[in-house]
Amino acid sequence: MPKPFKKNKPVRKRDWQPGDMDTLSREGRSKREGNAPRDLREPEDYFSDVDANAIVVSPYGVLAFVEVDGEELLCKVDDALVDGKSSVLAPGDAVCVEVNDDESVVTGVRPRRNKLSRPAIGKDREQVFAANIDTAVIVASVARPAFNPGLVDRYLVAAQAGGVEPVICLNKIDLVDSEPEGIEHYRELGLRVYATSCTSTLGLDELRAALSGKISVLTGNSGVGKSSLVNALDPDFDLDTQEISESTKKGRHTTTSSRLHTLHGGIRIIDTPGIRQLGLWGVSPAELNYFFPELSQYAPQCKFRDCTHTHEPKCAVREAVEAGEITKARYDSYVRIRVSLLEDAKP
Ligand code: GDP
Ligand code: ZN
Secondary structure (H helix, E strand, O other), rough: OOOOOOOOOOHHHHHOOOHHHHHHHHHHHHHHHHHOOOOOOOOOEEEOOOOEEEEEEEEOOOOEEEEEEEEEEEEEHHHHHHEEEEEEOOOOOEEEEEOOOOOEEEEEOOOOEEEEEEOOOOOOEEEEEEEEOOHHHHHHHHOHHHHHHHHHHHHHHHHHHHHOOOEEEEEOOOOOOOOOOHHHHHHHOOOOOOEEOOOOOOOOHHHHHHHEEEEEEEOOOOOOOHHHHHHOOOOOOOOOOOOHHHHOOOOOOOOOOOOOEEHHHHHHEEEEEOOOOOOOOOOOHHHHHHHHHHHHHHHHHHOOOOOOOOOOOOOOHHHHHHHOOOOOOHHHHHHHHHHHHHHHHOO
């Protein structure tokens, strides 16, 4: 039984497609970069219109594993693409590799179509963990750990800020009798939701079909089953998985960087290193509402142009929440993420 949207204003599917968010996220990014150290180089210093013959599998300090003609090769990365102790490369980057018998070298990298990133430790710069991605699969578990819509919303913002189309994978569906409350709302918002189980294999065929022929990135907090999904999608894989008790322990911090895996059936997946809480890069508090499509459609009717939708009188967004046209859960996510962005912006 579909709920909220009494006035029948579902957000259309194409609103989740990347594109129009691009300009916004760039604006937010430049705001963040305003606080960054001055010696940071501009993207144009690194990216250029080279002829790419390889794709980055996994950067490794000043070296990188790349795929050239179906073969994986460890290369040196040209100094021009190195910033400090590591290269600027991310899995999925399209690069030009000079293949030599002794030492092959990555000599150039093409501008990125899109990316997923977060603030690096220290927060003043961006850490890109996947580039040129077709789909961001936001993995959430229905139990162990419990379904957390607030986290899904945070990952949805991150995907849109990077210009990547998100889908939701509701994993560990074997642990419950029915989908958690609130998930239907994401379908109403036009998002595709795949319910899966790595243990019973339920839903894996649909997920395989959806990911076939694409480069996807699996995101989601530790313990939701990302590594298990890669292993379940392709039985030839045996990525390390974590026992629940381990993964929920505070301070679990894997130093492994993200990596592009090529699975059977033309599925390419970039897995992301252990994330406890995803920081958002390139999103300013003022533009946050653009990443909540159902909120932003009401914003133009607010009394104040710079309405934050938190306390102002005649706020059309809050009126829509009260009228049940925007769910309380999504609105609360907006407010919570806004607070965390304001916190992050403090010196
Ligand atoms: P990651 O941190 O997101 O990569 O999560 P892991 O793949 O390491 O999985 C965390 C734990 O959840 C492991 O103990 C898995 O065995 C378990 N797990 C993963 N997928 C499922 C599932 O579909 N059903 C059940 N019951 N357990 C799962
Ligand atoms: Zn408002």
